Amino acid sequence: MQTTLRVRRFNPEHDQPSSYFQDYDLEVNPADSVLDGLIKVRETIDDSLALRCSCRGAICGSCGMRINGHAALACKTKMISVASEGETIQIEPMKNMPVIKDLITDMASFWSKIRQIQPWLQPQGPPPTTEYTAPPQAMQHLNRVMSCIMCGVCVSDCTVLEVDSQFIGPAALAKAYRFVADPRDAATRQRLENLNTPGGMWDCTRCMECIQACPKGVGPMDRIMSLRTKGMAAKIPATCGSRHAEVFTDIIKHKGILDEPMLAVRTFGLKHVGRLFEMIPMVFQSILKGKVPLSGPLHKPLTSIRHIQRLFKRARKKS
Numbered sequence: 671m672q673t674t675l676r677v678r679r680f681n682p683e684h685d686q687p688s689s690y691f692q693d694y695d696l697e698v699n700p701a702d703s704v705l706d707g708l709i710k711v712r713e714t715i716d717d718s719l720a721l722r723c724s725c726r727g728a729i730c731g732s733c734g735m736r737i738n739g740h741a742a743l744a745c746k747t748k749m750i751s752v753a754s755e756g757e758t759i760q761i762e763p764m765k766n767m768p769v770i771k772d773l774i775t776d777m778a779s780f781w782s783k784i785r786q787i788q789p790w791l792q793p794q795g796p797p798p799t800t801e802y803t804a805p806p807q808a809m810q811h812l813n814r815v816m817s818c819i820m821c822g823v824c825v826s827d828c829t830v831l832e833v834d835s836q837f838i839g840p841a842a843l844a845k846a847y848r849f850v851a852d853p854r855d856a857a858t859r860q861r862l863e864n865l866n867t868p869g870g871m872w873d874c875t876r877c878m879e880c881i882q883a884c885p886k887g888v889g890p891m892d893r894i895m896s897l898r899t900k901g902m903a904a905k906i907p908a909t910c911g912s913r914h915a916e917v918f919t920d921i922i923k924h925k926g927i928l929d930e931p932m933l934a935v936r937t938f939g940l941k942h943v944g945r946l947f948e949m950i951p952m953v954f955q956s957i958l959k960g961k962v963p964l965s966g967p968l969h970k971p972l973t974s975i976r977h978i979q980r981l982f983k984r985a986r987k988k989s
């Protein structure tokens with residue numbers, strides 16, 4: 671089939687400060703991958719196109735890029751799945767990391783955040799004479815998270831990193847979970863405390879983009895939620911993040927509806943009263959845009975609150 675690859679080009683030697691799109695028309699097999707198409711471009715049309723790849727089998731994690739606006743592995747994305755009628759395919763470098771050239775990004779901050787979570791086993795006691803072993807059933811729940819190939823695709827589509835580069839990000843948090851939940855590791859509390867800081871596990875906004883983007887089914891956001899649960903179960907000192915989760919639940923339990931002003935007040939409390947004042951412009955904007963409920967800012971409990979409380983009781987019994 672005939673298609674067009676529209677590739678975002680950037681050469682730091684000539685194109686400062688901005689990049690541009692370049693179209694390549696080519697004949698491809700529908701079963702080819704986007705990476706096959708890009709390699710064909712490089713071999714037959716334009717040998718100046720820069721991209722990273724190695725295994726071509728979704729193993730090495732080096733061909734992460736944005737395809738039609740979403741990050742993916744180019745070697746795992748079939749032409750037919752993104753251009754069944756020969757539509758133009760837009761290809762860009764990953765987001766949330768600087769571009770070195772064309773489709774190649776600088777992953778230094780990605781790796782430094784992975785190092786920050788100390789991605790190695792920290793067992794207690796003297797080293798065993800052979801290897802550190804654990805029964806297979808104790809490791810089964812880690813299978814998915816251990817499939818991570820460190821491609822950076824989840825980091826590229828993370829909406830928090832887009833506005834806050836200090837956020838540790840979904841890949842590092844999923845990796846942290848891998849060690850926190852490893853029965854052989856003895857540094858669990860310390861790991862959870864390290865993640866209980868600004869930029870850590872409480873900064874994820876649960877947009878689910880990382881779950882959708884991950885080519886290996888790691889489900890980074892689910893792992894972040896598990897870290898939070900473990901942090902609260904271990905009674906790690908409360909932060910605005912953990913208080914937000916507790917207060918949210920408490921308000922729903924007592925009113926059946928989210929009382930947002932109360933949520934903000936109880937989350938920040940007197941200790942972080944400055945944060946409340948920072949929210950005043952947002953409150954006015956919400957009023958202007960009609961986002962404040964017609965019933966007024968203070969919510970009364972729903973008349974059906976008893977049903978909701980029954981659900982809470984049932985959930986507590988099950989846990």
Ligand code: FES
Nearest residue numbers: 724726731733745
């Ligand atoms: S080339 Fe190795 S993951 Fe795509």
